[in-house]
Amino acid sequence: METPDSRREARRGVLRALAAVPLAWSGAALLGGGCAQLPVTATRVLRMAPSQQQFGLPSGSATGIWAFDGTAPGPLLRYRQGEVADIEVQNGLPDATTVHWHGLRVPNAMDGVPYVTQAPIAPGERFRYRFALPDAGTYWYHPHFRSFEQVTRGLYGAFVVEEAQPPEVDEDWTWVLADWLLDREGAMRTDFEDPRDMSHAGRIGNLVTLNGRFAMHRDSDPEPLQLRAGTRVRLRLLNAASARIFALRFAGAAPLLVATDGHPLEPHRLADDSLMLGPGMRVDLIVDVPEGRFTVSDRLDPRRAFVVRELLGAGTAQPRPPFAPLPPNPVPEPDLARARRHEIVLEGGARGRLRSARVDGKEVSVEQLMRQHAMAWAMNGVASNDHVHEPLLTLGRGESCVIALDNRTQWPHPMHLHGHAFRVLTVNGRPPRVSEWRDTVILDPEGSAEIAFLADNPGDWMFHCHILQHQQGGMMAMIRVR
Numbered sequence: 001m002e003t004p005d006s007r008r009e010a011r012r013g014v015l016r017a018l019a020a021v022p023l024a025w026s027g028a029a030l031l032g033g034g035c036a037q038l039p040v041t042a043t044r045v046l047r048m049a050p051s052q053q054q055f056g057l058p059s060g061s062a063t064g065i066w067a068f069d070g071t072a073p074g075p076l077l078r079y080r081q082g083e084v085a086d087i088e089v090q091n092g093l094p095d096a097t098t099v100h101w102h103g104l105r106v107p108n109a110m111d112g113v114p115y116v117t118q119a120p121i122a123p124g125e126r127f128r129y130r131f132a133l134p135d136a137g138t139y140w141y142h143p144h145f146r147s148f149e150q151v152t153r154g155l156y157g158a159f160v161v162e163e164a165q166p167p168e169v170d171e172d173w174t175w176v177l178a179d180w181l182l183d184r185e186g187a188m189r190t191d192f193e194d195p196r197d198m199s200h201a202g203r204i205g206n207l208v209t210l211n212g213r214f215a216m217h218r219d220s221d222p223e224p225l226q227l228r229a230g231t232r233v234r235l236r237l238l239n240a241a242s243a244r245i246f247a248l249r250f251a252g253a254a255p256l257l258v259a260t261d262g263h264p265l266e267p268h269r270l271a272d273d274s275l276m277l278g279p280g281m282r283v284d285l286i287v288d289v290p291e292g293r294f295t296v297s298d299r300l301d302p303r304r305a306f307v308v309r310e311l312l313g314a315g316t317a318q319p320r321p322p323f324a325p326l327p328p329n330p331v332p333e334p335d336l337a338r339a340r341r342h343e344i345v346l347e348g349g350a351r352g353r354l355r356s357a358r359v360d361g362k363e364v365s366v367e368q369l370m371r372q373h374a375m376a377w378a379m380n381g382v383a384s385n386d387h388v389h390e391p392l393l394t395l396g397r398g399e400s401c402v403i404a405l406d407n408r409t410q411w412p413h414p415m416h417l418h419g420h421a422f423r424v425l426t427v428n429g430r431p432p433r434v435s436e437w438r439d440t441v442i443l444d445p446e447g448s449a450e451i452a453f454l455a456d457n458p459g460d461w462m463f464h465c466h467i468l469q470h471q472q473g474g475m476m477a478m479i480r481v482r
């Protein structure tokens, strides 16, 4: 099916996409080469198609969704660090699509960006993704074609890469948080391009789910998970929502934060036993189940706080030994002394100060931007929701860079970079308590952040807001590494 999005992008993109395809199969395209010695896994088939899902609504009704292998979230993909993932995606959707492996440092040709790294997979067609897994951790996958619609309809899943030597825990759980905007009958609202959502906080659902089940309990979880007190759980959290930011609070036990966006950091207790998880972001926590109740609640809006999930520890807990840090991933450290500094200014949105922006090289007023182009945001003065466009930055391979992000809008933005992990140097001028790697950093309204990375992965990499209505609304840039 041709969409306005696909037509516009196709014009300029298809030649480059075709040029990129053969790369996918050359040895050099697998990160670091040397793929021949890596264990290749059996081909995993993932089928994307419309489906029906019961969220556990009181009415008992099912909702029409789009899904990987029939459910949202799709299957949890599990590999071991150092393996080569081999995944055939079959498109049973009524629209073209691609799959992006969010956070995984894959070769550019495997990144799933339509018209830039591959031609879209047409309905009825398939595409084989094959890439090495240099890093352990918690990642995820989702389409990158009309993400604001396709991800929102339910196309996403977690991707876990186990450490070569996994740490000792009793349980390893992945909790995929998401939300849905349903009408009174429990059907999905299909106003995916609502202009108000685009220029405000994005599309916020009225139903929150955990692993596809209702998770918005008023006071307590009617069916808490029963476990032996003292059980050590590795809890991997992923926010797959299109726009909703979770402000999670943990009560009853003090979880340890051991990884952000897949990458290990010095294990430490959360400030106030709380954390913010913006769209696209992940954390790995270690929880020793207490005697009694352990409650995970969301307090982004304290007047509408809700319980996401509860655990109930039975018996007496024996104290556990301290958790040893996870082994670091082989991410190259940026050389801060020699790094080049770049500024990226975010502007636009409701109550913003944006007056005009460049679209396809032409300066247009903010009114034209909204009415004619259905966009509302700009990065360094350029509004784009085309995947194919001039790079905002071009970096030499092996170059270290610092990107200073300046959010001159009234809205938060989780900014995501493809193909690399970055160090977060500062947030609002202050360094984080513990040094961390991320692929998505959340900017406060009128806030700032500095990130640094070594550009070692050649190709054209998207850098965009992961509030999918903002991405579609113009907040998408490309960084070229060559």
Ligand code: C2O
Pocket (backbone or CB within 6 Å): 100, 102, 142, 144, 280, 416, 418, 462, 464, 466
């Ligand atoms: Cu999770 Cu560009 O995406």
Ligand code: CU
Pocket (backbone or CB within 6 Å): 412, 413, 414, 465, 466, 467, 470, 471, 475
């Ligand atoms: Cu945004």
